[in-house]
Amino acid sequence: MAEEKKNAARRGRNNLAAEDASVNAANGGEVWVVIEHEGPEAASVSWELVGAARLLADELGVRAAAVIIGAGGRELAARACASGAAAAYLASGPKLEVYSADPHCQALVELAVRHKPGIILLGATTRGRDLASAAATELETGLTADCTELKIDPEKKLLLQTRPAFGGNVMATIITPRHQPQMATVRPGVFPQPGHLPEAPGEIITSRARLKATAASVKQLEFIPDPEDELSLQGAKVIVAGGRGLKAARNFALLEELAQELGGTVAASRAAVDAGWISAQRQVGQTGQTVRPVLYFAMGISGAIQHLAGMQASDIVVAVNNDPGAPIFEVADYGIVGDLFEVAPALLEEVRRRKAQAGAAGGLRIETGTSK
Amino acid sequence: MSINSVVCIKQVPDTSQVWIDPETGSLVRKGIPSVANPYDLYALETALGIRDRFGGFITALSMGPPQAEEVLRKALGYGVDRAVLLSDRAFAGADTLATTYALAAAVKKIAAGRPSQTGGGSGVDIVFCGKQSIDGDTGQVGPGLARRLGFSQLTYVCSLIEIDVKAGCVEAWRRREDGRELLRAQLPVAVTVTEQCSHIRYASLPDLIAAAKKPVEVWSVPDLDVDRGRLGLKGSPTRVSRIFAPPARKRGETLSAPSKPVTEVVENLFDRLSERGLKIGRRGG
Numbered sequence: 001m002a003e004e005k006k007n008a009a010r011r012g013r014n015n016l017a018a019e020d021a022s023v024n025a026a027n028g029g030e031v032w033v034v035i036e037h038e039g040p041e042a043a044s045v046s047w048e049l050v051g052a053a054r055l056l057a058d059e060l061g062v063r064a065a066a067v068i069i070g071a072g073g074r075e076l077a078a079r080a081c082a083s084g085a086a087a088a089y090l091a092s093g094p095k096l097e098v099y100s101a102d103p104h105c106q107a108l109v110e111l112a113v114r115h116k117p118g119i120i121l122l123g124a125t126t127r128g129r130d131l132a133s134a135a136a137t138e139l140e141t142g143l144t145a146d147c148t149e150l151k152i153d154p155e156k157k158l159l160l161q162t163r164p165a166f167g168g169n170v171m172a173t174i175i176t177p178r179h180q181p182q183m184a185t186v187r188p189g190v191f192p193q194p195g196h197l198p199e200a201p202g203e204i205i206t207s208r209a210r211l212k213a214t215a216a217s218v219k220q221l222e223f224i225p226d227p228e229d230e231l232s233l234q235g236a237k238v239i240v241a242g243g244r245g246l247k248a249a250r251n252f253a254l255l256e257e258l259a260q261e262l263g264g265t266v267a268a269s270r271a272a273v274d275a276g277w278i279s280a281q282r283q284v285g286q287t288g289q290t291v292r293p294v295l296y297f298a299m300g301i302s303g304a305i306q307h308l309a310g311m312q313a314s315d316i317v318v319a320v321n322n323d324p325g326a327p328i329f330e331v332a333d334y335g336i337v338g339d340l341f342e343v344a345p346a347l348l349e350e351v352r353r354r355k356a357q358a359g360a361a362g363g364l365r366i367e368t369g370t371s372k
Numbered sequence: 373m374s375i376n377s378v379v380c381i382k383q384v385p386d387t388s389q390v391w392i393d394p395e396t397g398s399l400v401r402k403g404i405p406s407v408a409n410p411y412d413l414y415a416l417e418t419a420l421g422i423r424d425r426f427g428g429f430i431t432a433l434s435m436g437p438p439q440a441e442e443v444l445r446k447a448l449g450y451g452v453d454r455a456v457l458l459s460d461r462a463f464a465g466a467d468t469l470a471t472t473y474a475l476a477a478a479v480k481k482i483a484a485g486r487p488s489q490t491g492g493g494s495g496v497d498i499v500f501c502g503k504q505s506i507d508g509d510t511g512q513v514g515p516g517l518a519r520r521l522g523f524s525q526l527t528y529v530c531s532l533i534e535i536d537v538k539a540g541c542v543e544a545w546r547r548r549e550d551g552r553e554l555l556r557a558q559l560p561v562a563v564t565v566t567e568q569c570s571h572i573r574y575a576s577l578p579d580l581i582a583a584a585k586k587p588v589e590v591w592s593v594p595d596l597d598v599d600r601g602r603l604g605l606k607g608s609p610t611r612v613s614r615i616f617a618p619p620a621r622k623r624g625e626t627l628s629a630p631s632k633p634v635t636e637v638v639e640n641l642f643d644r645l646s647e648r649g650l651k652i653g654r655r656g657g
């Protein structure tokens with residue numbers, strides 16, 4: 001079967017990689033970051049990863065490089081180099097202007113086969129996961145999703161990919177010992193934004209992608225952005241979450257106000273979502289989103305394990321609950337036993353008072369490195 | 373006109389009960405109940421909804437140990453037409469790459485047994501998966517299947533709204549971090565669905581009675597056109613090198629006291645936050 005032959009050829013390629021197993025990433029393979037962008041606008045996680053890639057690459061003695069597929073490449077390449085990349089690969093082609101899994105996967109795989117990176121990193125976003133899974137399948141290599149920590153094994157030089165599993169109850173470190181490239185998606189906000197390096201510019205390698213015609217085709221017909229004021233849960237540094245203790249949809253306005261004053265956003269427990277008080281998009285937990293803001297307020301949330309699974313990685317947790325026995329207090333850095341309808345307005349008042357005192361607008365100022 | 377689909381359902385442990393024994397450092401999953409991966413039930417309902425509207429044939433597919441038959445029984449109870457379990461020691465220990473290799477081979481076999489309705493050249497028009505499994509949490513199997521089967525790839529679908537059988541395409545809304553997008557994909561397609569799709573219906577009594585009589589077909593390696601070396605642990609590029617308990621959060625401080633005025637409590641809170649680098653005022657970040 002033709003299919004089998006093709007697969008055998010692919011396997012051959014990977015078996016070659018398998019032989020120099022322990023020198024996996026150390027054999028000169030670069031550390032790549034696929035920049036997630038629309039035109040000249042890139043997702044912030046991409047820059048976080050360029051900064052991280054630089055550190056990993058330095059440890060391996062190789063280059064960090066950005067991969068930019070589609071339009072807007074030059075500007076993004078300059079930014080990537082200023083963020084720590086020594087090179088940028090630009091792939092262009094008519095089908096690459098707007099993201100679509102099949103052509104972008106083909107373009108990335110073509111670059112990877114040609115330049116043989118040791119590591120490829122992408123943001124663990126809906127698009128990053130979409131592309132990474134497709135490309136890893138095509139390259140027949142390992143992919144670790146949603147990493148929250150990346151390190152290089154000092155002896156074997158392998159990428160140590162650490163991630164939560166089993167709904168956050170377990171942490172696992174995954175390795176890809178015998179395949180190239182080692183691929184991982186990384187959660188937004190895990191690594192800090194890199195500073196600007198003066199030593200840019202790096203090397204720019206341009207190519208036109210040779211895309212095979214395939215039956216797979218997905219076209220965007222329409223895009224409806226979420227309202228601007230609805231800051232995404234993933235990017236939020238401050239989250240004010242409400243649960244059944246809020247008692248009614250309209251009371252979420254209270255949390256909304258507090259979140260806004262702090263420059264954050266509102267989330268909820270499943271009980272609040274099920275009650276129809278807030279959209280399912282805002283649910284935190286095992287069957288909702290996993291968040292890791294700097295500051296998480298749990299207001300009238302009991303702290304069921306399924307809820308904790310989604311917010312335990314927050315830097316600082318503040319819980320407000322009128323039941324001193326609520327399990328949420330077991331994971332809270334600061335617990336306030338009291339009626340949230342008294343405490344929330346007082347919190348709001350205090351934030352406003354402090355802001356007035358500081359004589360400035362804006363939300364919470366975070367001095368990195370001091371939290372935790 | 374009808375739509376043939378395969379729904380991939382994984383049996384998973386109730387992850388809220390899985391934990392790491394701090395003494396031995398090993399995973400404790402003994403005695404933990406297994407459930408159908410919750411997202412896969414949204415996938416199943418989406419498939420059932422399409423069959424209600426367009427007719428067609430639904431195969432529920434799972435790979436796992438013999439007891440994974442339970443989730444397929446459940447699927448039969450909801451009225452799927454056929455249930456296939458891939459079960460063989462050789463499948464064990466598969467990561468997502470080895471999983472999609474086996475599942476794709478099974479989909480091909482299922483497709484070969486069914487005439488194509490929509491001209492995609494395949495007897496399967498849509499493969500449905502959950503957006504992710506709650507034990508693995510990767511969301512990689514759906515896209516992996518799309519790639520291996522050469523299907524269009526539609527992930528994070530929050531509502532599948534239309535199928536144009538004549539044109540051979542589907543339209544669906546896809547969830548992104550910053551909004552939602554309406555996409556048109558050519559059939560055949562692999563779709564992964566989110567919790568925003570409809571809840572699973574109640575199983576009807578006639579379906580439950582009929583289900584009890586339907587078999588769950590069990591396929592092992594010789595039933596598939598596969599290369600043994602690419603299955604299970606052997607075929608998996610990733611290895612778990614270490615598992616450990618997440619850094620436990622400690623119970624912190626209780627700031628409130630019955631007699632303390634609430635203004636004092638919140639003032640105290642923001643003082644503590646300030647000490648930890650979170651200050652009010654000026655630009656955040």
Ligand SMILES: Cc1cc2nc3c(=O)[nH]c(=O)nc-3n(C[C@H](O)[C@H](O)[C@H](O)COP(=O)(O)OP(=O)(O)OC[C@H]3O[C@@H](n4cnc5c(N)ncnc54)[C@H](O)[C@@H]3O)c2cc1C
Nearest residue numbers: 243244245269270271285286287288300301302307322340
């Ligand atoms: C498979 C599965 C998946 C699930 N996934 C999720 C998930 O992703 N996310 C999630 O959140 N849940 C999830 N759940 C549900 C979870 O088990 C809990 O039922 C849910 O988290 C409870 O929400 P709650 O804390 O808001 O409500 P409750 O448990 O009812 O708690 C309300 C709290 O508010 C307090 N309160 C009441 N009035 C006041 C007041 N005036 N002032 C202060 N405090 C007050 C009460 O003391 C109580 O502690 C899941 C469950 C299952 C079985």
Ligand SMILES: Nc1ncnc2c1ncn2[C@@H]1O[C@H](COP(=O)(O)O)[C@@H](O)[C@H]1O
Nearest residue numbers: 380381435501502504505510511512513
């Ligand atoms: N062993 C399996 N058997 C059947 N379906 C699976 C299996 N593993 C994963 N899936 C499907 O793939 C989806 C994503 O799984 P994962 O990539 O593990 O997060 C699940 O929601 C299932 O629909």
